[in-house]
Amino acid sequence: MRPVAALAIGALALAGLTACDATGATGATTSSSLTAEQAAALLDSDFYDTSLVHSITIDFDDDDYQAMLDAYSETGDKGWISATVTIDGTVFEQVGLRLKGNSSLRGIGSDSTADTDDDGADTGAPAAPDSGDGSVNTDDPETLPWLIRLDKYVTDQSYQDRTEFIVRGNTSESSLNEAVALELIGLSGLATEKSAAVRLSVNGGDDALRLVMESIDDDAWNDDAFEAGGSTYKADSGGDYSYRGDDPAEYTDVFDQKTGDDDLTPLIDFLDFINNSDDATFAADLGDHLDVDSFATYLAMQDLTANTDDIDGPGNNSYLRYDSETGLMTVVAWDANLSFGGMNGGMGGGFGGDGGDRGAPPDGATAPDGEAPDGAAPDGAAPDGGPGGGDNILATRFLADSTFSALVDTATTTLTASLYDSGDAQDVLDRWTALLTDQASDLVPEDTLQEESDTIAAYLTAAE
Structure with missing residues (x-):
């Protein structure tokens, strides 16, 4: 330093x-x-x-x-x-x-x-x-x-x-x-x-x-988050998870390599597999390319936190981490500022397994300003994953496979019990709310803090 x-x-x-x-x-x-x-x-x-x-x-x-x-x-x-x-x-x-x-x-x-x-x-x-x-x-x-x-x-x-x-x-x-x-x-x-x-x-x-x-x-x-060496790739908001051939130059507008040796080969090989394998091969061999348990947990948590701006949201918001020892990719969560319905002016959120009823706030939560009523998607918005979202090839194929979707269901059930039913999620919210009330109420009025905290609490209750 x-x-x-x-x-x-x-x-x-x-x-x-x-x-x-x-x-x-x-x-x-x-x-x-x-x-x-x-x-x-x-x-x-x-x-x-x-x-x-x-x-x-x-x-x-x-x-x-x-x-x-x-x-x-x-x-x-x-x-x-x-x-x-x-x-x-x-x-x-x-x-x-x-x-x-x-x-x-x-x-x-x-x-x-x-x-x-x-x-x-x-x-x-x-x-x-x-x-x-x-x-x-x-x-x-x-x-x-x-x-x-x-x-x-x-x-x-x-x-x-x-x-x-x-x-x-x-x-x-x-x-x-x-x-x-x-x-x-x-x-x-x-x-x-x-x-x-x-x-x-x-x-x-x-x-x-x-x-x-x-x-x-x-x-x-990256050194703290991952034990093994490897590379980290960021999906750009204007791109997607499509396969564009084996020329690295074709990926410069859709992925950025952030850490590791300057090598897009692991990324290109991964995109080739998830786009071009047939359904039987995808089901049988995905575990050789992706940490499937981690991805199931990722999808479950994006739903449990009602985040409409995730991997299948409008900007493919995610990173891919390649583990050079196992040869597996891991999807890393990123961009959670539209979680719990996006709060005021956000895009809505909810709970429904694989991203089901993301347009409707839970009972007791205030719908963000400008949100369509009764859980309807806003004009021009896709009903799943936010406007322009809901079509990430990895998430779509993963959830279409009964074995992999069952992993998401299991992760959702397990995490609901360990985080929500246990009260741990409410404890996290209460601690953050108390911190801001005690030390930052001169910056944000206490009634605003409490209103925003109550909105999140309604989502936590709905997930139980």
Whole structure:
């Protein structure tokens, strides 16, 4: 780790310190709304300690910011700028900062139909017609989704062994839905990303409550999540799981390799099998290509968390992890901010085995704004998996096979008992709700927090 300095407790809480800023900004300031007690607790704490609301401040040159927005508006490219970032009182300079996401950036720029992969390259495809991840306002950069990369310009710069931090977009004010969903995914035994509730301030502006999470693109996350070596591939939102031949160049617009040796061969072989094997071969040999038990658990958890934006949702939201020792692929869960019905303005969700009644909120839950009544899909939306979704070849073939679909049913029954009937899921929700009520009610009103918590609780009850 190569931080510039650790700030003194009193200054962190009360005054805020400035630091030399290579971007030309006036200086790094700490959150003005932290109490001395909160600031003291944050110093030297684990950033993903969920008993605390953490603090991140970002400072950058306004001209750099505007140039970045102009470039995104004109081309869809997500360019990097340099910033000073303070994490729980530790200052880092020359940090890479760029916009993060696709649907979460709707409304920025004049061309909202162009689709880009998450590295900013134009895929040439229309953007997936989903509902977005909440409102964004470029005049209030603390509302935007961001990727913070500590080692973009300074080699080996990291914080607690992590080089990347993702500031998530969400349709709710609290982001409780994604925080709870991520933790439940981890309790199911699947690899998941840790998250932290954060007070985020940009260029001395007001604090906003945001959810910040680990990045699957981070080598350190992969090392912690998977025992064996291998490669991690991200499905781009403008692509699909189709087989496009054996030329790696044909996959550059649909998958990005994030970790491991630069080799798409395992991915291409896997896509060849799931697309081109006949049904008998698929049933007999899928276990030689995919961790089928893990995938059954994945599908069960996406349904149990009512996530309409999963592998068969509008953007193929998933990663594939190739284990070089076993030769198996694992589908890694990603993008849970539309879990539990997407909360306010989301796309709806529910429980129904293989993604059945995802359009209707459970009894007692409030339907998100703009949702079609009585569980009907919104205009133009597929009834399963959200608009443009419901047609991932792997999920479709897996669920069409009686043996594999039975694994999903078994996983759903087991996880319902262990997470929901046991009360563990409610305990997770209660803990997150109490945290935000106790430490962030100045950022989100208590009645809003309680309303959003109650909406999730209705989904948890419906799953029992």
